Amino acid sequence: MDCDALVLQLEAGVYVLALSEVTSDMGDLVGGKAAGLGALIRHGERVPEGFCVTTDAHRSGVLPEVEIVEAYERLGGGPVAVRSSATTEDLPDASFAGQHDTVLGVSGTAELIAAVEQCWDSLHSDRATAYREAHEIDQHEVAMAVVVQRMVTPTVAGVLHTANPLTGRRDEMVVDAAPGLGTAVVDGATAVDHYVLDGVARDDSGCLSAAHLDRLRAAGERLAGHFGLPQDVEWAIDAEDVLWLLQSRPITSLFPPPPANGKPLPRVFLEFGHVQGMLRPVTPMGMATLRAQITATLAALGVRVEIVDIGGRLYGDLTDLARSRSSRRRLVKLMAVDFGPRAQAVMRHVLADPRFAPTDDGTGRGAAQQAASLRTAGRAVVGIVRALARPDAARIRMFGAIAQLKARSAAPDDLRTAAERLRFVEARDDTDASDAIMWPIVAGMLAAALPSALLKGVAGADEIHAVLGGMPHNVTIEMDLALWRLAQGVGDHRRLLLDTSPDELAARHLRGTLPDIGMADFLDAYGHRSAAEVDLGVPRWAEDPAPVFAALANYLRVTDPEQGPDQRFHRAAATAEAALEELVARARRRRPVRGRLAGFLLRRARSLAGLREAGKFAGLYPLRESRRQLLLIGAELTDVGLLDHPDDIMFLVLDEVRAAVHEGVDHRGVVAPRRAVYRRELRRRSVPVALLSDGTDIEAVLPRERGDDGTLVGVGASAGRVTGPARVVHDPATAHVEPGEVLVAATTDPGWTPLFLTAAALVTETGAIMAHGPTVAREYGIPAVICVPDATRTISTGQLVTVDGAAGAVTVH
Known part of the structure; x- marks a missing residue:
């Protein structure tokens, strides 16, 4: 090593640390794996002796060969395991399992130096880079440390999960084991013995004895207690029957368990x-x-x-x-x-x-609750019967009530201080449910749902779905069509809207430098909406219209007038009316009484079921005003140094806001970890339908249904059959859906509906027949299959798929 390199090395910092010197707060210096090993040692667990080549060396770009050789010699030489330990590794929400290199059985200084360099190089491998991108981790912020440990020669090794990673159950541990090195288990290179430790006595079959399993369970209980989280543990048992712990990191895939509430279990x-x-x-x-x-x-x-x-x-x-x-x-x-x-x-x-x-x-x-339920039932019967008897009058009353709610939601002009604004927000009643709004919606949902039972044996589900297409009075469809009309009128600004990014267009609109295309009028009517709009903490389109500009660009790519959403909606409505007449006539011939009742309900469904979106639409008006006032409070708290940003207030609750406004409580230390958890959860692609109190994902223990030919099985929610390339979308704000593509999403809400206007079909992982997504799909006459488990992971963008709305099946070609 030359003198210049030596000087650089001395100036850079600490290059080599014994694992016994590592503490859990040294993640930036030693990486996640080494920090975890240091924590194990400090908790008294048996860990192979070793040292860490720190990130200081990696960041300076100088390999500290002298210090590495000296540390290796202090270990006594011989075979060692050399393992990557990146700063982004073994995090609570990103394990990086298998993304970086490990080199086993390294002997001699030359092999050791080469192995360290190999671990460094693996930081920028294609797989590690892609993993960081998927987890939204800054590529420039990562650094690599390297762990060197005395090699354990195991007779058996494997992995212990202190909670069941498949079902989420917290009172079960899972062990995978195989004779020899644990890499056989981690790499899936050989058959392994699989054990579920659920408190039931075990025999001595397989490569682990009952005594071994008892020791692993005890170790797992200690580690889960040490770290306060379920752990993924690598272990090895040597020829002397000594249990060594080689790594312990959080199980990143587990969904959080339900909070304890002191009520009888299970729940x-x-x-x-x-x-x-x-x-x-x-x-x-x-x-x-x-x-x-x-x-x-x-x-x-x-x-x-x-x-x-x-x-x-x-x-x-x-x-x-x-x-x-x-x-x-x-x-x-x-x-x-x-x-x-x-x-x-x-x-x-x-x-x-x-x-x-x-x-x-x-x-x-109790008696009081039963009496309240009876009163509610009485109001429900009156409200539903009134709506079914006179649907036009019910709609007039509903939209009148919505107009009143919009007017009442506006804040008075004389609010000046944070305290005054807070009093306004706290006085608002979020729980007010107007009968004039609620019962027509319920009546429409019942009118749409009941005919399937009445027409059993007379009409299939797809025929009834066809009758429910193109329904009028849907505020979300009216919004989509308004945006379509806006797109049709952009004239000479077409290329500007297609060639400029949505973010830039939004910024120009907010600055007032964008040509007038009618966006201001659209946002005046619908700017209180957004994707995930029921969350008070989410920006509205009026605050950030980038998603609207993205949708507008999608509309401008529709070049066939017959594929325009207005034409598709009118065709769906005409088809539905014709299907209704044919279905009712057939039903009345075969079952006169049921046929008449089903016909009545289906006609009322076409008058009322489209109102389903109106209830939430109405509730967004007071939500918008509360958000506006809270952001103004947040700005005032930011000015006095109690928050870092105005929208940090959305990571507090009202009691905490009150303490900040009236008592000057600084909540910045509370906001930061909540934001971190929120960002982590935003990356989660799968959310359990139902959980037990022990963390069990109930659906994970049910048998999976799959067609014999590998077809994905779901529930048909809108009739039709379409074949086209898939477009998997996780965020509608930036989605680019070409005409003819099949939209595949976990779920959708009204903020997604502009994408429906160019999509040829819809596939979702969740939903119900009368839920938002399939309802809008029927409005436009496009096939929809819902409740397809793991659709967004099984299907990839660009794959050719066939969506059969009648059969409830999705075929991936």
Whole structure:
């Protein structure tokens, strides 16, 4: 090594540390793997002796050969394991398992230096780079440390998960083991012995004895306790029957468990967010608002359910309903309209579980609650019958009530201080559900849902779906068509809108430097909307119109007038009316009484079912005003140094805002970790439909249905058959959907609907027949298959797929 290199090395910092000197807070210096090993050593666990080549060496670009050789000689030489330890490795939300290199059985200084260099190089391998991109990790911020440890020669080795990684169950551990090196288990290169440790006695079959499994379970309990999270542990047992721990990191795939609430176990929690078309996490401020709204809405329907936050998502505790003799009989049927077949399947499984057997005390409802439920039932009957009898009058009353709600939601002009604005927000009643708005919607949903039972044996589901296409009075469809008309009128600005990024167009619009294309008028009518719009913490389109410009560009790519959404909607409506007349005539011939009733309901469905979107549309007006006032409070708190950014206020709850406004409490230390958790959860692509209190993902223990030819099986929700290239979309704000492509998404809400206007078909992982996505698909006459598990992971963008809405099947070619 020359003198210049030596000087650079001395100036750079610490290059080599013994693992016994490493502490858990040294992640930036030693990387995730070494930090975890240091923590194991400090907790008294048996870890092979070793040292770490730190990130200081990697960042300076100088390989400290002298220090590495000296540390190697202190180990006594001989075979060592050389393992990558990047700063982004073994994190709570990104394990980087297998993304960086490990070199085993390294002997001699020359091999050791080469192995360290190999680990360095693996930081920028294609697979590691792609992994960081997928997890939105800054490529320029990562650095590589390298762990060198005395090589253990195992007779058996493997991996221990301290929670079941497949089902999420926290009271089960899973062990995979094989004779020899543990790489056989990690790489999947050979058959392994698989053990589930659930407290049941084990025999000595396989490569591990019952005593070995007991020792592994005890180690797993210690490690889960040490780190406070379920762990993924690599281990080895040598010829002297000594158990060595080679690594322990968080299990990153597990969904967070339900919070303990002190009630009798087990408990069952159903995910409620997909009813609103969102599986993304909700901000803390939005969570508090939504919990109150959903609880009040359910109470108005005579149902009492506790809403809890699990992983930033809304889950309802249905345990009491499942154990109630009266409620459990109708629980599965009640889920058909909003929650859909996947939720129905898991609830059937729960009701068959003896742990949820009905109890004598049911839900424990008192006389007052029963009286309230009877009053609600009476109002419901009156409201539903009025709407079915005179649907036109019901619509007039509904839109009048929405106009009044919009007017009432506006804040007074004299609000000046944060305290005044906070009083306005706190005084707003999020739980007010107007009968004039609620019961016409319920009437429309019932009118659309009941005919399938009346026409059983006379008409198939796809025929009924055809009747429900092109329905009028849908505020979201009217929004989409308004944006289409805007696209048709852009004239000479077409190339500007196609060739400029949506973000730049949005910035120019907000600065007032964009030519007038009618966007201001559109946002005046619909700027209070957005994707995930039920979350108070999400920016509205008026604040950030980039998603609208992205949708506008998609519309401008539709060059065939016959494929325009207005024409598609009119064709779907005409087809639906013709299908209605034919279906009713057939039904009346075969079953006169049922046919007449089904015809009446289907005609009322065409008058009322389109109103389904209006309830949420109305609720967005007060939500928009509350958000505006909270952001103004956030700006004031930022000015006085209590927050870093105005929108940090969305990561507080109102009690905390009150403490900041009135007592000067600094919440910046609270906001930062909540933002970090929120960003982590935004990357999660799969959210369990239902959970047990022990963390079990109920759907994971059910048998998966798949066609004999590999066809993906779901539920047909809009008739038709289309073949086209898939477009998998996780974020509608930046999606580019070409005409003729099949839109594949986890779920959709009204903020997604502009994408429907160019899509040839829709495939989603969740949903119900009358949920938002399939409803809009029917409006435009495009096929839809819902409830296709893991569709966004099984299907890739560009793959040719056939969507059969009648059969409820998706074929990947």
